[in-house]
Amino acid sequence: MKQKDDNSRPLPMSLKEASARGWDKLDIIIVTGDAYIDHPSFGAAIIGRVLEDKGLRVGIIAQPTWENTEDFRKLGEPELFFAVTAGNVDSMVSNYTPSLKPRKKDMYSPGGKPGRRPDRTTIVYSNRIHEAYPGVPIVIGGIEASLRRFSHYDFQSDKVRQSLLADAPADILIFGMGELQTTELAERMREGGDIHQIRDVPGTMWKIPPKQWRDIPHENIVALPSYKEVVDEDNAFAKAFATIHREQDPIRGSALAQPHPKTVVVQNPPARSLTQEELDHVYELPFTRKPHPSYKEPIPAMETVRFSLTTHRGCFGSCSFCAITYHQGRMISSRSIGSILREAEILTKMKEFKGIITGVGGPTANMYGMKCKKWDKQGACSAKNCLYPDICPSLDTDHSATMKLLTQLRKMPDVRKVFVGYGIRHDLALESPEYMELLCRHHISGRLTVAPESYSPETTQLMRKPAKEVFEEFNELFTKTNKKLNKKQYLLTYLMSGHPGCDFSDMADTAEYIRDTGLYTEQVQDFTPTPMTASTCMYHTGIDPFTGKKVKVVKGRRDKKIMRSMLHYREPRNRNLVYEGLEKAGRLDLVGNSRDCLIQKKKPQSKRK
Missing domain, CATH: 3.30.750.200 (Transcription Regulator spoIIAA)
Incomplete structure (x- = not known):
């Protein structure tokens, strides 16, 4: 298992740290709106470690001051591109309450202090990078870019805004979890590829001037109502959303295009889910599982995940108010039990560990190991849901994999308790009274x-x-x-x-x-x-x-x-x-x-x- 030892280090946040690794220049610089925590619950850390694993030199600029370009220059100019993310949460959700008041606490900042990221972080960071290094490619990703990739209603301004790719001086937008897209993009650019010509990577979006768009063939691309149409007509907005939803599938999904006043944004079909072997590998990369040592104050978000385990990605619940379907997808990708147990063993060796694993699961805790027999060849159904109004008979709702995992975790040396206190889909749990008994007997506090x-x-x-x-x-x-x-x-x-x-x-x-x-x-x-x-x-x-x-x-x-x-x-x-x-x-x-x-x-x- 490729895991951390006493000499493992976080990714560099300064030229001095890069030099200590023998790097005189970085290939990719990740700029994030969160504090840098080298833990697999944080997107910037995962992408950074995945790129490092491919032999790329990666640095992190976390929560830079955005009033000028000084912080954006501190790691120099990257060989390939800047990768920009607002962080684990959309910046407008991070910065404002549902009543549109500024939040008094930011879980992803040192000391929980607010004000460490700008509104519309992805756009602001991209503008500063473009100002500092006009010719360097910019790739945007993360939850904010992923969910604002088309024209969208913005609650804070109460208006429909353009795609982030139309508003930001970025070259490519990555949507979804990002490992496959980022590594393919980096490897093709390392081999001499021009970012402006890389238009075929699943899970990415690119843009083109309207005049050039009219001159190239695009018969296999589904046209969405334009930005102007979705601003002017509610029916057009609803039609655009329904089309995006229908095509959000790596197996059967089509490419989509949406005209904006100065550009046309084009979305390739979504990237496939990681295989079990790939997902195991990602979570077994050498994370230090700690905040960068430069921080002097605790970061609240770290405390919620310090002793929890991610078992899978995706959610077939498709709740209307949730965006996981459009980011992680409906099809479940699960880690192997062996990989999860190896990560749990690392937790038991941490000096802060008191014998309690505080959480086990994914977006929905009891979907681990579940599949539909149609997914591999047909993708998720476009015309019906897996759980609503009733559970689809094609769906495997067997909870035995989850039960086996929980039992093996509970029996590990130095583990006293394993809790699953949240994220249960209760209609799914009704399918297995045996799971409910195991849960109630051992895994609820x-x-x-x-x-x-x-x-x-x-x-x-x-x-x-x-x-x-x-x-x-x-x-x-x-x-x-x-x-x-x-x-x-x-x-x-x-x-x-x-x-x-x-x-x-x-x-x-x-x-x-x-x-x-x-x-x-x-x-x-x-x-x-x-x-x-x-x-x-x-x-x-x-x-x-x-x-x-x-x-x-x-x-x-x-x-x-x-x-x-x-x-x-x-x-x-x-x-x-x-x-x-x-x-x-x-x-x-x-x-x-x-x-x-x-x-x-x-x-x-x-x-x-």
């Missing part, structure tokens, strides 16, 4: 987090989430299993307020359901439109892109605040907002002094004498 998101039938339908009745069945199985095991364990539910399709009446009904079932929770997330999700398309256009039907949408900061408060009706500070919401819903019958009321009537103030 008192509470299991699940995400029904909503109890409103219309809303869950638009979310493409299991109906309330499915959650109730899961809750019953969870309760029954714990009773059998003589354990007192609880469900912690996540709910979402203000999702398209939901109005004040739905919020009142949901609050009543919470009251009647005792499922009150503090874990309520106000729906925040983020690029390239079906829910964001609905929010912006009022149209379900998959059916073309109209969708009711509640907008406005105060209305969204009211809707969230209605699910937190017990909080005294929310009383006036809840009253306003119940009034809008025509449900003032829920205001009063009976036990069925959500809030009490205000006592009349006594008159002063």
Whole structure:
């Protein structure tokens, strides 16, 4: 196994560190909006190590000061290209709350301090690099570039913005996880290839002036509505989204093109998923699993993943509000049990390890090892979902691989506990009572987090989430299993307020359901439109892109605040907002002094004498 030893080093962040490796010049410089943590949960670290493994000289510039070009020059000019990423999270999500207030904490910055990355990080960094080194190629990637690769609705500005590739002075955009694309691009450029002529790498986008576009053949490329059309027409925006969704598949997907005023952006079909052997290799590269030693303050994001294990990539859940489908894909790519156990062994040798593995899974914890028999030759279905409205019979929902993995992890020397407290898809878990018993017996630390998101039938339908009745069945199985095991364990539910399709009446009904079932929770997330999700398309256009039907949408900061408060009706500070919401819903019958009321009537103030 190719893993770290006492002499392993992070990738260089200074010329002095590069020189210590015997490098007088770097081939690729990665510029990231996150602090540099050399750990496989962070995109810049993974791409850096993958490139290094190919014999390339790679350096990192993390969270540079962007008001001038000084920080962008500190590693010199790369031989091949600059690789730019905003970090593990879209910069506008990192910088602003759902109510559009600046965040007070940044999990990916030293000390959790905010303000270490600019708004629209990818564009700003690219402009500064272009200013510093006008002739050097720029490749953009990461979650921000991946999900803003076409014209998209931007919640913070409340308008449709251009593709990031049209706004930034970049040459190529990489979408998806990026290992295959970045290494192929680097190797072809190392052999003398011109970045402007490399237009056939799956999982990449390139751009061309409109005049040149008209002069080249593009019969096999599906044309999307133009930027102007999606700005002017909601139906065009919804049509564009539906087309992107349909072609988001490495097996059956087509290339796509979208005209912009000054350029045409062209997306090649998505890159294939890594094989199990490739995925094992990536996660067994010599990560130090630590922040770069130059940092003097802890980085909060590191603490959440320090003793967790990534088992797979992809998610076939396809929830409307989630963008994983458009970044990691629907098809699951799983590591081998042996590779995961070898990584766990490394954790046990870390001096900070206390015997507890805090998390095991991927985007959804219990999809490890699952496949559909159609994926290899046909890709994921374009006309139907794997789990909604019902679980597809072609899908293998066998939980035995997950159960075997958890059992072997639990039996390792120096491992006391292995927890899977989050990321369970509860409709999928119902397929295996044996998995639920194993989970409840050994792998929950008192509470299991699940995400029904909503109890409103219309809303869950638009979310493409299991109906309330499915959650109730899961809750019953969870309760029954714990009773059998003589354990007192609880469900912690996540709910979402203000999702398209939901109005004040739905919020009142949901609050009543919470009251009647005792499922009150503090874990309520106000729906925040983020690029390239079906829910964001609905929010912006009022149209379900998959059916073309109209969708009711509640907008406005105060209305969204009211809707969230209605699910937190017990909080005294929310009383006036809840009253306003119940009034809008025509449900003032829920205001009063009976036990069925959500809030009490205000006592009349006594008159002063």
